[in-house]
Amino acid sequence: MLKTLKTYIGEYKKIAISAPVFIVGEVILEMIIPLLMAAIIDDGLGAGNMSYVVKVGLIMLAASFASLFCGAMAAKQASIASTGFAKNLREAMYGRIQEFSFSNIDRFSTAGLVTRLTTDVTNVQNAFQMIMRMFTRAPITLITAMTMSFLINARLALVFLGALVFLGCVIFFLMGKVGPYFREMFEKYDGLNASVQENLTGIRVVKAYVREEHETEKFKKASYALYLCAVRAEKVMVSMMPIMQFTVYTCIILLSWLGAKTIVVGGMTTGNLMSMFSYTMNILMSLMMIAMVTVMISMAKSSAERICGVLEEKSDLTSKSKFTAEKEVKDGSIAFEDVCFSYHGDKENLHLSHVNLKIQSGETIGILGGTGSAKSTLVQLIPRLYDVTSGSVKVGGVDVREYDLEALRNEVSMVLQKNVLFSGTIKENLRWGDKNASDEELEHVCRLACAHEFIEKFPKQYDTYIEQGGTNVSGGQKQRLCIARALLKKPKILILDDSTSAVDTHTDAMIRKAFREEIPDTTKLIIAQRVSSVQDADKIIVLNDGQIDGIGTHEELLANNAIYREVYESQQKGGDMDEQQ
Template sequence: MLKTLMKSIREYKRASILTPFYITLEIILECLLPLVMANLIDRMTGSSLIPIIRYGVLLIIMAMLSLLFGYMSGRIGATASCGFAKNLRQDVFYKIQGFSFADIDKFSSSSLVTRMTTDVTNVQNAYQMIIRIAVRTPLMLIFSVIISLTISVKMSLIFLIMIPIVAAALFSIVFIVFPIFKRIFEKYDSMNNSVQENIQGIRVVKSFVREGYEQEKFHKSAADVCKEFTKAEKIIALNNPILMFCISLAIFLVCFIGAKTIINSGATELTTGQLSSLINYGVQILSSLMMLSMVFVICSMATESANRICEVLNHESTLTSPENGVTEVKNGSIQFENVSFRYSDKSKKPALMNINLDIKSGQTIGILGGTGSSKTSLIQLISRLYDVTEGKVSVSGIDVRNYDLESLRDEVAVVLQKNVLFSGTIKENLRWGKKDASDEELVRVCRLAQADEFIEQFPEKYDTYIEQGGTNVSGGQKQRLCIARALLKKPKILILDDSTSAVDTKTDAIIRKALREEIPDTTKIIIAQRTSSLEDADQIIVLDGGRITEQGTHEELLAYNGIYQEVYQSQTNGKKED
């Protein structure tokens, strides 16, 4: 785990090393201050002010240097911890970009967000503790014990006896609290998932007037987190009373035994200044234990967070580019050979079974099927968003598993069923298809996708700002913008996954005509529920239960007297073609 996390320190190694260095200098001065103070107290009995002034000036200089080193360690430590957190978030985010859909399904999007936010913050706080407090505490403990032993072994034994008692109590608290924190983060994921679902579906929630139900659901999730945190905090709260009792007891014993020693032996065994310094060292020793307990609590919480982060960083994606993978997709031909597919090993039933297809480059293929017939699952195998369980999918005669992933996906443009637009201008959204596209290219693809007509009606035209999720454009407008974005890639294969469902049949026909005439060499796969969207396809595939049940042209399938004919007649009110 540590080895994985340390890779994210990178350019902040120097700051991470300098922080403990300045802390060490600060501690040395802090530990020497009581000694100088003891000499000052003992010199105050004389008649000359010179020693007092000398020690007073020395104390001021040491205090100022200690303050300076403390300031430097705090400033550099903040740079190191914040920089480390920045790199860690970037590393996790970059890792997620390489995940397959199956990997995202495994972790869940809400859990990944929690790991990049809450978990990284916990690790950041722990890292700052480690390079500052975790260095300061043991050094102060060791120096204070050594110096106090040189003053009085008998008096120092009081502190030495307290150390194992306090340490045992602290370790017991951490041991009990650690499993609770593990449960807390699991409940965090559940709560964040509830929030994410609610925000994404807020329009549905409001249209069904289910705000009360959602509030109750969130209340339960928040209450679960609160319950576990309260349990952990109650246990951690024992920390301070135990420490304060030990500190008070130790100081009382030192004062009592020290005063008694001074009275009985005068200044031969222990001076007033030495007693004062012993009290200071006692406070430093036991305060160090208090800070150490804080480090343990923060680190115990951060350990579970670190494990969750490392789980992402060390996860090997189920889909990776092969070494020296093929980088050129020559054409858009596609072959499915005895393909079967399951979303996971735990799936009882395969999503696709025994699929065999031979699609020529430049053909238009229509796919029809009911809900749950695995239409989307089929097309996701082409761009290798998932890997087949059995069989082989080939593009341009080469198994998709032999392609460099980036090169393959760059030649397969997919307009998914759930259209996604990002916050930004229309131009910025379109240029996801081609980042250096000229304004003329943007206008051209928008005309092909029948998007230019409504864009020109906006006051700002192509500079119109799209709200997050495309909430300020209609479903049909969003679909046409996504089709235009895909066309900018000039792909070898274009997949439209029910991407014209929100446009009228006339606009749908114009878009298909434009695609047929403007990109004749591109293989076009159209998934649709309307048979009118598939009539002019070179071949139509009917899926049912993850199997191909019918395959042929529009006329052939109408004559087959199967599912396609039934759907066609239901959509045309039973009218037969002339």
């Protein structure tokens, strides 16, 4: 885990090293000050030598300012290094997530990934900063102060040694108990974030069904679960401070009593006792710092494990070496050769079973089937969003696993079942298909997708701002914009996954007509619920429970396929009833 994390310190390594160097300077200067103070008391005030007091006092003042400067520089360097480290971690995780296949993403909840990018990184950042400052300062201060104390009076210094052993045992015991609570707490954070995300994403449905009270109650449960877990952790940690204070006061009492007796018998001077008191506070404050940092490290350890889980996750889909990968898709021909597929890699529970299929470049293919028949699963294997469990999928005569992933996906445009638009103008959304597209090209693809007409009605037309998720346009408008965006890629294969369900039959027909006339060489796969959307296709594939139940033209399937005939007749009856009404 540490080996993984330390690589992301990156360009901040020198700054991260300089912070402890300044800390060492600060500690050394601080340790000199009690000795100077003892000299003032014993050799200056005790001897009545005021010039000596002034001289040593000025040296002590200079040492104080130098210590202050070193402390300020250490704080500045540690802040820069820890913030940069957090930046690198977030960028690395975000980049890794972009490389994930769908199956990788399925292993992490969306809320869990958000928590890792925010709360978990912040915990690791704070721990890293504390390690550079307090965890460097505390041991050095502790060792230096203990050494100085033993040099002044070894017998009195044994008090500190006993306190050190006692507090070390307490800290070790408490850390062992509190660690599991912190791990559980971050899982509760995931649940809380999931509740918020789900509510905000589906806020229109929540309000439409008047379920605000239900959602509030669900959030309260998630929040209360986090509260209970945090309380359990705090109950363990709350005992640390009283124990440390008890140890501090015990040390001070013992030092006062034993020190007074030593002075009486002439074993040490008053100045030395005052120095011992200063070192006492340094030693005990160091122990408290170590305890605080240990708590933070324990919390950060749980966060670091979750972060490394993302950073070390290997994508299920790996592109071939740039020297061996196919970089050009010859044409839009598609072949499924004995393809079996399971989302969980379980060969006993297949979602697609022994699919054999050949599609010629430029053909229009309709895909029909009931809910759960694996229509979307079938087409997601073409751009290699998932890899087959067995068999092979070929595009342009080459197994998709032999292509460079970017080269393959640049030639396959896919309009998913769930249409997604991003915050930005219509132009910016469309240029996801081609970032260098001209305004004329944007208008052309929008005309093909029957989107130009409604865009012109907006006051700002193509500069109209689309809210996050496309909430300020209708479902049909969103679908047409997504189709236009896909067309702008000029792909060899175009996949429409139930992407015209929200448009009327006339607009649907106009879009299909534009496809036939404008992109005849592009292979078009159209998943639809309406028979009318696919009946003029070159071939129609009927899927049933992950298997091909029939392939043919509209007329052939009406004559030979019971599922297709049943769907067609039920839709015809529905259409007749609509006309009568």
